[in-house]
Amino acid sequence: MIEPTDDQIEVLKARHLCTACDKTGVIKYANPDTDAVAYSPCSCVKKYKNAYNMLVANIPAAYQELPIDIEDAKNNEENKQGLQLILKYITKLDDALAKGIGLYIAGVPGSGKSFLGATILKVALEKNYKAYFTYIEELITQGLAAARIGHDAYTKFQNYFQNVDILLIDDIDKIKTDEKDAMILSTILKNRYHAGKSVIITASRPKARFIHMIPDTQAIMEERMFELSLKVSYRPKALTRTLSEFFNE
Ligand SMILES: [Zn+2]
Numbered sequence: 001m002i003e004p005t006d007d008q009i010e011v012l013k014a015r016h017l018c019t020a021c022d023k024t025g026v027i028k029y030a031n032p033d034t035d036a037v038a039y040s041p042c043s044c045v046k047k048y049k050n051a052y053n054m055l056v057a058n059i060p061a062a063y064q065e066l067p068i069d070i071e072d073a074k075n076n077e078e079n080k081q082g083l084q085l086i087l088k089y090i091t092k093l094d095d096a097l098a099k100g101i102g103l104y105i106a107g108v109p110g111s112g113k114s115f116l117g118a119t120i121l122k123v124a125l126e127k128n129y130k131a132y133f134t135y136i137e138e139l140i141t142q143g144l145a146a147a148r149i150g151h152d153a154y155t156k157f158q159n160y161f162q163n164v165d166i167l168l169i170d171d172i173d174k175i176k177t178d179e180k181d182a183m184i185l186s187t188i189l190k191n192r193y194h195a196g197k198s199v200i201i202t203a204s205r206p207k208a209r210f211i212h213m214i215p216d217t218q219a220i221m222e223e224r225m226f227e228l229s230l231k232v233s234y235r236p237k238a239l240t241r242t243l244s245e246f247f248n249e
Contacts, residue, residue: 001132001142001156001157001160002055002056002057002058003056004052004055004056008055009052012048012051012052012055013025013048015051016044016047016048016051017042017044017045017048018042018043018044020042020044021042021044024042025041025042025044025045025048026039026040026041026042027039027040027041027042050125050126051064053125054122054125057121057125057130057131057132057133058132058133058134059118059121059122059125059131059133060114060118060133063114063115063118063119063122066115066119076234078231078232078234079111079230079231079232079234081228082105082107082228082229082230082231083116083230083234085103085226085228086103086105086116086119086120086228089103089120089226090119090120090123093120093123093124093127094127096198097124097129097165097166097198099196100192100193100195100196100197100198100224101198101224101225101226102166102198102199102200102201102220102224102225102226103117103120103200103201103225103226103227103228104201104203104207104221104225104226104227104228105117105200105201105202105203105228105229105230106202106203106204106205106206106207106227106228106229106230107202107204107229107230107231108204108230108231108232108233109204109233110233110234110235111230111231111232111233111234112230112233112234112235113170113202113230114170114171114202116230117133117168117170117200117202118133118168120166120168120200121133121166121168121200124165124166129165129166130163130164130165130166131164131165131166131167131168132161132164132166132167132168133168133170134167134168134169134170135169135170135171136169136170136171136172136174136175136185137174139161139169139184139185139188140175140176140181140184140185142157143157143158143184143188144180144181144184147180147184158187158188158191161188161191161192162188162191162192162195162197163195163197164197165197165198166197166198166199166200167188167192167197167198167199167200168199168200168201168202169185169199169200169201169202170202171202171203171204172185172201172202172203172210173203173204173205173210173213175213175214177213182213182214182215185214185217186214186215186216186217189214189216189217189220189221190216190217190219190220192220193217193219193220193223193224198224199220199224199225201225206227206229207221207225207227
């Protein structure tokens with residue numbers, strides 16, 4: 001749940017709008033037929049909107065600038081099966097979101113789970129879906145804070161997480177087995193199951209070892225989340241390219 005502040009919007013404009021439009025996002029020109037002044041959106045607006053959407057979707061800064069490019073995944077032999085399923089999910093994204101189908105990405109630390117999940121969300125944003133990326137601790141902290149404010153704030157929190165088109169919960173098995181924490185998460189997952197909304201989960205444990213930790217979430221986990229596992233550490237080219245580009249320029 002992020003509503004960008006005026007300051008954040010100014011930063012985005014300064015970074016992404018160009019000088020051709022004098023950072024207004026609008027190009028002023030004379031209509032050749034009538035000579036009247038006309039306006040058209042500058043091509044930089046797309047970059048600005050994209051950055052704005054990623055901010056609202058809480059995509060970690062480290063992944064925001066990276067291109068949506070996991071084609072090299074196809075050549076990663078050890079993780080081949082899991083990575084191909086992610087590529088397939090991206091290809092069938094509209095269908096997946098219409099049916100509320102999600103993924104449970106289990107993998108060793110450093111296997112690129114969060115990067116791959118963020119990439120799925122970035123594709124969804126480009127297709128004009130509403131997406132949200134959250135670390136489990138961050139999600140629970142927001143829920144507890146809303147509950148402390150009162151009933152309306154907590155309802156607003158739950159409604160937001162029920163309605164966003166695609167939700168990614170990162171490192172879900174880092175949740176404390178505290179009753180309150182478990183209830184916040186189980187309510188979100190149950191609501192999304194009933195609303196037919198997709199969830200992407202990343203975890204270090206396989207589904208079978210996590211599923212019983214959070215009550216009443218078996219339905220969404222078993223019926224709507226396809227499990228795949230990444231067995232070895234994988235650094236997508238997109239993550240390492242920036243560094244080599246910097247020194248080779
Ligand atoms: Zn411009």
